[in-house]
Amino acid sequence: MFKRVYLEITNVCNLSCAFCPGTTRSPHFLTEEEFVPLLDKLRGETQFLYFHVMGEPLLHPLLGRFLSLAGEKGFRVILTTNGTLLGERGGELLAAGALHKINLSLQSFEANTTGDIEDYVNQCAAFADQAAKKGIICELRLWNHGGWESRNCEILSLLERQFPRPWEKNARSVKLSERVYLTEDDMFDWPDPTATDRGESCFCYGTRDQIGVLCDGTVVPCCLDHNGDVPLGNLFSQSLKEIMSTDRARRIHVGFSQRKAVEDLCRRCGYARRFT
Numbered sequence: 001m002f003k004r005v006y007l008e009i010t011n012v013c014n015l016s017c018a019f020c021p022g023t024t025r026s027p028h029f030l031t032e033e034e035f036v037p038l039l040d041k042l043r044g045e046t047q048f049l050y051f052h053v054m055g056e057p058l059l060h061p062l063l064g065r066f067l068s069l070a071g072e073k074g075f076r077v078i079l080t081t082n083g084t085l086l087g088e089r090g091g092e093l094l095a096a097g098a099l100h101k102i103n104l105s106l107q108s109f110e111a112n113t114t115g116d117i118e119d120y121v122n123q124c125a126a127f128a129d130q131a132a133k134k135g136i137i138c139e140l141r142l143w144n145h146g147g148w149e150s151r152n153c154e155i156l157s158l159l160e161r162q163f164p165r166p167w168e169k170n171a172r173s174v175k176l177s178e179r180v181y182l183t184e185d186d187m188f189d190w191p192d193p194t195a196t197d198r199g200e201s202c203f204c205y206g207t208r209d210q211i212g213v214l215c216d217g218t219v220v221p222c223c224l225d226h227n228g229d230v231p232l233g234n235l236f237s238q239s240l241k242e243i244m245s246t247d248r249a250r251r252i253h254v255g256f257s258q259r260k261a262v263e264d265l266c267r268r269c270g271y272a273r274r275f276t
Helices: 032-042 063-072 086-094 117-133 152-162 240-244 247-257 271-275
Strands: 004-007 048-050 076-081 099-105 137-145 174-177 180-186 210-213 218-220
Touching: 004 032, 032 063, 063 076, 063 086, 086 117, 099 117, 117 137, 117 152, 117 180, 137 152, 152 180, 240 247
Parallel strands: 004 048, 004 210, 048 076, 076 099, 099 137, 137 180
Antiparallel strands: 174 180, 210 218
């Protein structure tokens, strides 16, 4: 089993963040007729489904339905969202029994420089508080150090209104209240075929702990392959066992076991260097 599978329900986003490369793939929203077979093929392969690779999952009109279907098939769902649509879709999330965790990317505010920061943070914080009381884990993210971070102090100050200090510092996060956490981290360089070749010395959890399934069914080694540059197969026409048994998938897995990046794209990934 994989620890997690990233199942992209849409590659369309309502923002254009400065730190996000976006995708050149054709825009698409998974239909229910596409979504259900993918769920069936992933059953028994993972417990946790992340409704995200690219795109904003809260844009999907069938999000509530997808959450129910995933729950019926035994999955726990994790969502990563920019939080701008919580006012419209938050109720669906709070009612979803399958929702295990939600990640709120607060760094998206400054990277778009639009809207009112107080309204935005207050909405995200209030939702996190409500969700936590329903047993949903909430992670508030400021993954923008070394880039779009000039308003972080303002964001932290606003969070204090909803979650008064003292906060409990852990190894990887800060606990603001029960089931509500804040994580801060550096910006990273997304893998890109035109980026600098960083050499083969590398380790990644792709094909080991995780895979990604793009909204056209393409299976990729990890959640950062935003353009599907390393396709391993297609889950609409193949089983996951077939896909992970291909020479390409095996070479990637063995390569990382030896701390080597065998794919050109992996050699050009800044995030993977965190594990080296």
